Amino acid sequence: GEDVEQSLFLSVREGDSSVINCTYTDSSSTYLYWYKQEPGAGLQLLTYIFSNMDMKQDQRLTVLLNKKDKHLSLRIADTQTGDSAIYFCAESPNTGNQFYFGTGTSLTVIP
């Protein structure tokens, strides 16, 4: 559960949708999380999904989980400049509550 990969950078225009992808390795992961980190700040929990779900929607955020391919994505609808940040996915394998974070995706929203 230690190799969680993300694309490093994503750039989108304001108002478009953003899709941030994450590939994890531990098939026993029961929960998968998305965090947002703005410059100079801590990590803000955005949403999470349980491994028996395929999709979860929360306002502008949609999480898709493909457990077979160990692929997680976060879609942000109507992306705003305030969404510019680094986004980390994290997996929680089925052994204790130790989180393994992805490499982070830096999202830039162009006005």
Add this chain to the structure above:
Amino acid sequence: DTEVTQTPKHLVMGMTNKKSLKCEQHMGHRAMYWYKQKAKKPPELMFVYSYEKLSINESVPSRFSPECPNSSLLNLHLHALQPEDSALYLCASSQDLTTGRAQYFGPGTRLTVL
């Protein structure tokens, strides 16, 4: 309320200094964590406390000394640090160590070691 607070926000210290970082949460959480984060990198786990007892130490050098005086407070005592220890130190808490408990992070302490 899902707030974790950390003080100080910024800290500059010399290699011979002794300082402490503080973290506090009032969510009734019984698990607390220290992470170290370098610029543009994911957080790296340092320590985990569960019910005020040290549960995980990720082979952290002894110049970092954690302390959990009660269920709401977590300290990180620093002594004889090196310039490469400069980083953002993040505290987090979760309800307990049951798998799947979301971790809530504080804003971090930006540490600079001269």
